[in-house]
Amino acid sequence: MKVSFYGVRGSCPCPCPANQRYGGNTASIALAVEGEDPILLDxxxxxxxxxxxxxxxxxxRGTALVTHIHWDHVQGLPFFxxxxxxxxxxxxxxxxxxEGPLEDVFNGFMRPPYFPVQFSQLQGDIRFIGVKNEIFSIGHAKVIVRPVPHVGATVGYRIEWDGRTVAYISDHQAPLDLETVAPEVLELCEDADLVIHDAQYTRAEFAQKSDWGHCTTDYAVRVAAMxxxxxxxxxHHDPAxxxxxxxxxxxxxxxLAQAVGVPKVTAAYEGLRIEL
Ligand SMILES: [Zn+2]
Ligand SMILES: [Zn+2]
Structure with missing residues (x-):
C-alpha cells in the first residue's frame, strides 16, 4: 500500500516561506494499491x-473517508x-x-453565497454515506470506523488493505491529564503498520488550548505506544x-518515542510518500 500526503496542516491553510518544507495545505492523504481504486483520507x-x-x-473512481466536516477537512472538494x-x-x-443527512450538510457549505457551484451541478457522481461505528469493505480493503473525541461528530478510520494496516486519527481531543486513551482509538490503532495522528500542540500550547479538540505530540506517542x-x-500540524x-x-x-518503544516517528509533510 502506498500512502501519499498532499496536505498535513490542521485548522487553516498557511502557505508561506517559513512553512515551505512541511507545507501549508490542510488534511489530504491518498492510499493506493495497484489495480484498485484509491481511498482518500479527508x-x-x-x-x-x-x-x-x-x-x-x-x-x-474513488472513495473518500472523511473524519468530520470542519473546513480544514472538506474545503478542497470544490477544487477537485x-x-x-x-x-x-x-x-x-x-x-x-x-444537523441532517451527510449530503445536506455538504450541500450547506457548497452553495451560493459561499461558493458559486452546488453539488447538484457537478457532472460526476458523488455519493454520500453516513457512518458512525461500523465495519465495511471497499473493494479488497476492510475499513473500521469508530467515534473519536473531538469537537462535534468525528470518527477515525482503520484501513486494512493489501496485508497492511493504516489508522487515521486526524483530530483527537486528549483528556486533561494527557494519559487515558479512548478504547475506540486504541482499537483503531492496535498493531497498525502506520498510525497517522493529530499532533497539533506542544504541552505549553495544550495548557492554553486544552478544550480546542486536539492533543500534544507526546500524547500521539502515548497512543502509538499503547x-x-x-x-x-x-x-495536523498547527498553522503557527x-x-x-x-x-x-x-x-x-x-x-520520547524511543524511550517508550515506538520504533519510528515521521512528521508529515506535503509530498511524503510511504510504501508499506
Ligand atoms: Zn482539523
Ligand atoms: Zn476539527
Whole structure:
C-alpha cells in the first residue's frame, strides 16, 4: 500500500516561506494499491494537489473517508476537477450529523453565497454515506470506523488493505491529564503498520488550548505506544508551527518515542510518500 500526503496542516491553510518544507495545505492523504481504486483520507485543501495525480477524463473512481466536516477537512472538494466530469464517481463516507443527512450538510457549505457551484451541478457522481461505528469493505480493503473525541461528530478510520494496516486519527481531543486513551482509538490503532495522528500542540500550547479538540505530540506517542503501532506519523500540524519549529518538535518526539518503544516517528509533510 502506498500512502501519499498532499496536505498535513490542521485548522487553516498557511502557505508561506517559513512553512515551505512541511507545507501549508490542510488534511489530504491518498492510499493506493495497484489495480484498485484509491481511498482518500479527508478532503482538505491538499486535494487540489492530489488532483494532478488523478485522471480528469471521467474515468476517476474513488472513495473518500472523511473524519468530520470542519473546513480544514472538506474545503478542497470544490477544487477537485477529477469529479467535475461525467462518468467520474466519488463515494464520500463521513460521520452522521445531528444537523441532517451527510449530503445536506455538504450541500450547506457548497452553495451560493459561499461558493458559486452546488453539488447538484457537478457532472460526476458523488455519493454520500453516513457512518458512525461500523465495519465495511471497499473493494479488497476492510475499513473500521469508530467515534473519536473531538469537537462535534468525528470518527477515525482503520484501513486494512493489501496485508497492511493504516489508522487515521486526524483530530483527537486528549483528556486533561494527557494519559487515558479512548478504547475506540486504541482499537483503531492496535498493531497498525502506520498510525497517522493529530499532533497539533506542544504541552505549553495544550495548557492554553486544552478544550480546542486536539492533543500534544507526546500524547500521539502515548497512543502509538499503547497500541503497539510500528510507525507514527505526526499530522495536523498547527498553522503557527513553522519548518524550524516542526524540526525541533520532531527531534524531541523521536527521543520520547524511543524511550517508550515506538520504533519510528515521521512528521508529515506535503509530498511524503510511504510504501508499506
Ligand atoms: Zn482539523
Ligand atoms: Zn476539527
Amino acid at each position: 478532503l482538505g485543501t491538499g486535494l487540489r494537489l492530489l488532483a494532478d495525480d488523478c485522471p480528469t477524463d471521467g474515468t476517476f 476537477p477529477p469529479v467535475h466530469v461525467p462518468g467520474a464517481v466519488l463515494d464520500i463516507y463521513g460521520p452522521e450529523q445531528a 497500541a503497539r503501532a510500528r510507525h507514527l506519523v505526526l499530522f 508551527h513553522d519548518d524550524d519549529q516542526l524540526d525541533g518538535i520532531l527531534a524531541e518526539t523521536r527521543c
